[in-house]
Amino acid sequence: MIKISVPGKPISKSNFKLKNVHGQVWMPRQGKHSKYIAYENKIAGFINQQYDGPPLKGNIITIINLYFPDKRMGDLHNYxxxxxxxxxxxxIIKNDKQLKPVLLFDYIDKENPRIEIELYEASKYKVNYSVDPIK
Structure with missing residues (x-):
């Protein structure tokens, strides 16, 4: 199991997509809309600081915990x-297609917004999931 923490408010990719006159979507590398590329690099940097093992092979069970500073979080499915x-x-992986299943949870932490990523090799772990009524 690998647990990575990345400080700062989570950033959604969809907020930084632009469309050209033909309707094609693209991600700018410069200017005010280039924050996504910087955020992607930030995540990669923190992973490389906190994990120095070999690349992970096969499917990876992924748990993403999003900690927002307030309730203004937008569409969670874009994070x-x-x-x-x-x-x-x-x-750490060859292709993000390896990340399955992906479980997503959101929380509020005004003092310490961040993302926490947990990665488990599916060949060594299994997922048990249940939805139970509130009593």
Whole structure:
């Protein structure tokens, strides 16, 4: 199991996509919309600081805990893409297609916004999931 913590407010990839006159979507590398590329590099850097083992092989069970400074978090489904791209960029995995299943949880932490990533090799761990009624 590998647990990585990346400080700062989580950033969604969809917030930084632009469209050209033909409707094609692209990610700018410069200017105010280039924050996504910097965020992806930040995630990769923290992974490389906190993990120095060999690259992970096969499917990777991925748990992403998002800690926001307040309730203004936007569409939660847009956050895993930026995080998974950062994980791939770190070199810890070959392709972000390996990251499955991905479990996503959100919390509020005004004092310490961050993301926490847990990675488990599916060949060594299994996922048990249940939804139980509140009593």
């Amino acid at each position: 895993p893409k930026s995080i998974c791209d950062g994980i791939e960029k770190s070199g």
